[in-house]
Amino acid sequence: MSGTGVVVPFRLREHWWRLALLTVAVATCVWGASLFALIPILVWCASARSPRTGLVVGLILMVLLAWFVVPRELGWSGPWVPAAIEVYWLHTTLAAAVCFAGALVERRRPAGAGRLLTMVVIGFVATGFVLFAQLEEAPGDENVLPAPAQLRIAEDKACGSGGCWRVLTATGDRAPAVMREHLASRGYTPGPTSTITGNPRMCQQTGVLVTHQVCAELKDISANAVQVDWYVNS
Known part of the structure; x- marks a missing residue:
């Protein structure tokens, strides 16, 4: 005024x-x-x-x-x-x-x-x-979450000598296949089998000058249950 x-x-x-x-x-x-x-x-x-x-x-x-x-x-x-x-x-x-x-x-x-x-x-x-x-922190959702709505999800995290990672247990009709389809739709592609656990992996890579790779290991528990562990693969 x-x-x-x-x-x-x-x-x-x-x-x-x-x-x-x-x-x-x-x-x-x-x-x-x-x-x-x-x-x-x-x-x-x-x-x-x-x-x-x-x-x-x-x-x-x-x-x-x-x-x-x-x-x-x-x-x-x-x-x-x-x-x-x-x-x-x-x-x-x-x-x-x-x-x-x-x-x-x-x-x-x-x-x-x-x-x-x-x-x-x-x-x-x-x-x-x-x-x-982020040195001692578990990764973020990294496009693994949110998971498909039709699945029941239990989340956890774990840490070891190599760092920390996130753990997801999904149950529901055809949960292993649904999670693989979900990860593929979010940019994850099949990667080499883990040399530590022997579980199959799907990885997503981003980064223009500095590569940021996240890998998700999938362990089938049953026909309707799967465990997904994901971590930053430095």
Whole structure:
């Protein structure tokens, strides 16, 4: 409100692209549980000056964000699907380069270079923190869970000299076949038999520059029950 008591209108025409980008980015990050990936778009929306350049660079950042979040959440795998840990350092580094190029296009001295460098450093620090925190932790759901709704699931975790792993026991009609079909639909492919337990394995691999492989061992208990152990195969 101004000194004359007149409400100063928000310049929606000037800033609509910021609101649109932030809305889509927040929705994507919340869906993919990757709120850290929101930082580059926040930085760009706060520093961009030209609506045209701001929107174009923002869309490039949005495509980059989608690449790092969506394929993995859909259960896709392969060397072109970024691993979850790459969101912290690789996505941040690439996004910083895009923001830097956008600043040059706007013909302004990249005064935000220090801010972008800080963003990259934070990304690498976060990567180290996450990797350290995961050293003694069992893996996450890794597209094994949620399991098919028609099966009854009992979960547990175990640890040994080689680290920790998750254990799932599924019971129900044709449980072994249903779990194999479920894993295949989530990007798991048949892998070599475990040299320790002799159980068949299905593995999923992601990672553009750093490979992240998760393997699930399946042990048939009966025609209607199966045990699945999954772990990060480093």
